[in-house]
Every structure is written in structure tokens, then in C-alpha cells.
Amino acid sequence: MTERRQVNIAKSARTTVFYIFVIGIAAIILLPVYFIISLSFLSTREAYTYPLPLVPALNTHFELRHGERGYLLSVYDRVEGGYESVLDTKDSKKMSEYMRYQLATPVTTEDLEQQFAKLESQDVVRFSRRRNLLENYQSFFRVSGYKAVPALIRSLQICALTIAISLSVGGMAGYAFARYTFRGKNLLKFSTLFVRMFPGVAIAIPMIKILVGLQFYDRPIGLSLVYSIGNIALTVWITASIFMGIPESLEEAAQVFGATKARAFLRITLPLALPGLAAAAMYSFLGAWNETVSAIILTQFNPTFSVIVYQTVLGAVGQVNLAAAGGMAMALPTVIFTFFIRRYIQQMWGGITI
């Protein structure tokens, strides 16, 4: 009996250690993500308080008194537990702007005038207004001078083009590597990876020269060509292993039963390869979406979204919350795309393993 108890203790000890480990890893990965998400919703004032609030306030509590220069505005501080004076002015427009940009709380000048009027009869006026949680995101797009939206569309175009080019060229090459034997096959397969050895910055000048010659400079097609070069190599390797995993006889069977080679490929092999192709598409998307260095060099008046984010983050000194919002705007599409394509990767026809 004691032996069995010892075994049980050892077993639960192992389980405990395992979960501590897993939770530890999850915390290491998730905490920074959590901080950047929460930071992107904080007001500028909140973002520079210490300790940093874990969640943004939903309402801002204001207090108005008579001040030396006009009206003294105080804001309730959750950490200190009291009101702290922040601004002394009689200009309602200036106060409204301060409330909006620093406190992320939209209060109209009319509203403020009414509150000022109340001070005629009483010493202190207290009121609360709802926070605009998306203020940082709105101001991110405002600060980037409305270049962000066209840049976002441009980036999506580049991603789509990159996926189309690398998946069609790389997929076809992958199929050939999987199905046919020819002289120099292995060398050729390895050589697809050689192009990835060159850092984009190192070969930027010749790239610009070539793209200008093609009249592709500063256009989505130019950047997607550059991104495709690296992605084709990855796609070749991913799709080749996928096609190798699909028995050739499946296609041959379709041919024997009356399909042309093309039809057999489209109806039999392609659906079976879809999860692998989706994975390859995901890699292409992430690569093209996140790339910044080449994009800075190879664009001039038509930057990509990553360039805009980069510039905003650089320019947003003293506004770490704005930088966080930019980062989130950058990360969100990749998260959505990965989530969407995850279904295909997990898709297994009735739990089939090929």
C-alpha cells in the first residue's frame, strides 16, 4: 500500500511541476501582450502614473474650483485616492482639449460652460464623464495624417500579391520536387534557400535600381516581388513535404477512373494539400505584413502600414500609449488572419491522417 501511495505522490508531484511550468511559460508570453493591450487603452495621463493601472478607467471624475487664473481643474486619481489639480485656466476650449488629449475624455465646451456657471453659486463642482476608450487608436490614425488607412490597404494588397506569387510559383515548384526525379534536384532544392542568406539592407541599392527599371518602385507589386523571393523558398519546402505526404497513387487512381492529370490534381491532391498550403500562405502573410526594413528603403510616397507604425512610434515620444495603439493596430490583422487560417490547418477530414 505504501508503495502505491508513493507512486501517487510522485505522480501528483509531476503533474504539479508540469502545470507550474506551463503556467510560467504562459505568463511569460501573455503578460507583455496583456500590458501592451491595456496600455493602448490608457489615457496619456494614466500611462505616466506610477504604478501603472492594470485596466483603463471607464469614467473620469472631475472637480472644478475657482483658481488663480480662472477655473482650477482637478482629476480623481485612483492610486492616490484623491483629487489632483492639473490645469488652471478660464478658457473652456483649452480645458476641453486638455480633457480630450490628456485624459481621453470628450467634454464639450458648452458642457464646461454650464459647469463653470454652477461655480457662481457653489465652491466646488464635481462631475463624471465617460471615457473614450478608443481615443489612442483614433489619434494614431489622426497623427499619421490619414496616411495610415491607405497604407493599411496597400499593405493588405502587398500581402495578397505576395501570397499569390509565392504560393503559385513555390507550390508548383514544391509539387515538382515532390513528384519528379531530375538531375540536380537536391542542389536546386537547397539553392532555393540561398536567396534568404542576403539581408535586404545589403542588397537594397541594386533592388531599387531593378525595381525602378521595371517601373515597380514605390508600388505594391514591387515590394511583393521582393517579399516573394524569400517566401518562395519557404513555400517550396513546405509544399514539397505536403505533396510528398500525399500518395501519388491517389492521383493515379483518379486518372485511371477517367480524370485528366489536371483534374486529378485539382479534385484529389489540391484539397488534401490545402492545410499545408494554408500554412505556407500564413508564413507568406506574416513575412510580408511585418517586414519594415525593405519597405522603408523601397517606398517613398506610398509607405506600407508597418512603415507608418514605425514612424508613429518614433514620433510618439512622451506618448507611450499611442505607440502601444500603433503596435496593436499592426498586430491585430496578423492575429485575425492566423485565427482564420488556423481552421484550415486543423481541418482534418473526419480525423484523417494521410
Next chain:
Amino acid sequence: MATLTLSHITKRFGRNVVAVKDFSLEVQDREFLVLLGPSGCGKTTTLRMIAGLEEVTSGTIEIDGVDVTDLPPRRRDVSMVFQNYAVWPHMTVYENIAYALKLKRMDKQTIDRIVRESTAMTKIDELLDRYPSQLSGGQQQRVAVARAIAVKPKLFLLDEPLSNLDAKLRVATRTELKAIHDKTEATTVFVTHDQAEAMSLADRIVIMKDGEVVQIGSPDDVYHRSVDMFVGDFIGTPPTNFMDVELTVDGGESRLVSPHFDYPLDPETASKLKDYEKKELVLGVRPENIVLVPEEDAVLSAECLVSEPQGSHQIIAIELGDKIVKIVAPAYPKIGAGETVHLTFKRDTLCFFDEESGSRICE
């Protein structure tokens, strides 16, 4: 229902590898023909050339008198069962069979009727909504067979369809395949490396070695009248026993002499062998043609090395020189290892082979 004619088919891979060499064959209407040989002998390549999945280097293939040598697989009107079944994993059983029929441009009602017919014949009519991953190997094999018979082809090609099944299921499925062939009467070409499978299924067996035909004949032909030592060794379990002997003629009497025995030949056999006097010969005897006899009638006596009881019979192994000779004996009396057995050969069952070429002498 169709005939198949292969004339001087040759298949090369690259410059040096000859997979099939000058292969000629005629398959009759409704015949069940088996291509048999060890792995790498070119039997699967031959089948794939018939299906159109492999290009022919030289020679012609005719189905029903029509030259199909350069036609793609889809225009040959054949169907095939693959070694790994090649059941499409993203389609249900029903869809697998229906898709093959749809490729033949049949309408929905006809497809439905044929799917139900063919699945009933192969006893998988209760699995129609399952995906291949939810089926056992044997069931997948039935799907492949059902799909192949559903299209009612001129030619039915099977590439080692039973080799991935376990031994018991293989024997059971073998019987069913034969029954299905009797029902459909489709001209069938069946590839296997298992001689027992070939023997039990075939109308005719084509034995291949290194890309060439060694012998074409009925199961009885290849068993009892093996054309050379390769066939004698390949067919039958246990295979033919080979013993080196010398033919000596002493007066009118011919004898087979070896260090282990001295066997008098009947005059008829002796006359057939007269060119081989004083020459080395190989005597081939099937294990069931060596019989246990009382000591006084024995041609040779030896100590039993191992005996393998098989229920219906027992296999006795003896050692002659450096060769093991196997004998199929009745189950009783039981013979144990170390016991001395007295043996003789059955008359008219002996085969002789040329020692150098390995081919059969006389008849």
C-alpha cells in the same frame, strides 16, 4: 469484357535500367491472369503500362484489338486496385465510388444504383457514410474493389491488392475476389509476389524474373512442369528439392548416382536423358513426391533433422550433404527429430535440370 494483347513491350528507366524486356502476352476474354514474380521483377511496371500510368519504351498494347499504347489512362477503359488501395481520404465511401462513376459522365440515379450494387457485392453497403480513416485496412480494400468493379471496365487490374492485409484476412479476401470475378466475368490482370495467391486465383500464371517472362501456364503447368529451377524454387511451399546427381549407364541400365543415393531409372526416362550421360544433372523433386517406405524398398535413408507438424500433414527436413531436403509426409506416424527415415521417389514425378543453365531437360 475484352482481350488484351501485349507485343514486345520493353520499359527502360534512364539509360541503364531495363525494368521489362520484350514482354509479349495475350490475355483471353474473361481470363484471370496473374503476373507473379519476386519484387523488382517488373510485374508492377507491366501492370502500370497496361493502365497507362507508365510510358512504354517500345512495343504495343492492344485492348480489344485497339492500339492503346499512347492513350492516357482515362481513355483505356480499365480500372485498377492499388497496393495501398488509393481510396481518396477526403471523400466518404459513397463519394469515392460515385466520383469514379461521375468521371464516366453518368447521371445521378444511375450512379446511386451502381454504388449500391457494387457495395452490396463487396459487403460494405453499411459503411457508405464513413471516411476511409474510419475504416480498417480490409474495409478500405473492399472500397477499392467496389470502386473498381462499379465502373464496369474492359480490364480489371489489381496491383498486389492483398499484400497489406493480415494472413487470415488475405486468404478470405482471396476467395471473395475469385467469387467476384466469377460474377463480373471481367478480364483480370492481377499482380502478386505470393505464389499461393497466384495458384489459387489464376487461370494462367505469368512468372517473371528480371523483367522477362520465365513461364506462362496454368497453375498445374507451373507447379508440375516448371520450366526451370527458378520456377521450381519459386512455386510451392516448401519449394522443389534440388539434388546434384550423375547419370551413369551400366550395360542396359541407367542409374542416377549421388553420394547419398543410387536410383535406377526406368528405360523411358533414361532414353530421354541419353545426351546427359556422365554429365552433372540437377534432379528436382517436389516435397510430396518423396515418400516414406519400409527400409528394404528405400533409395536413401537419412536422419530427420526437424519435423514441422502442420495438422493435415507434417514437413520433415533431412540433410543431404550441405543441402536441406524437405518432405511432405502424412500426419501419422509422427516422426521426431533424430529418427531415421527411409525414402524413395515417386515414379514419373522427377524433373531434371541442366546444371549450367538451370533450364528443364526433356519433355
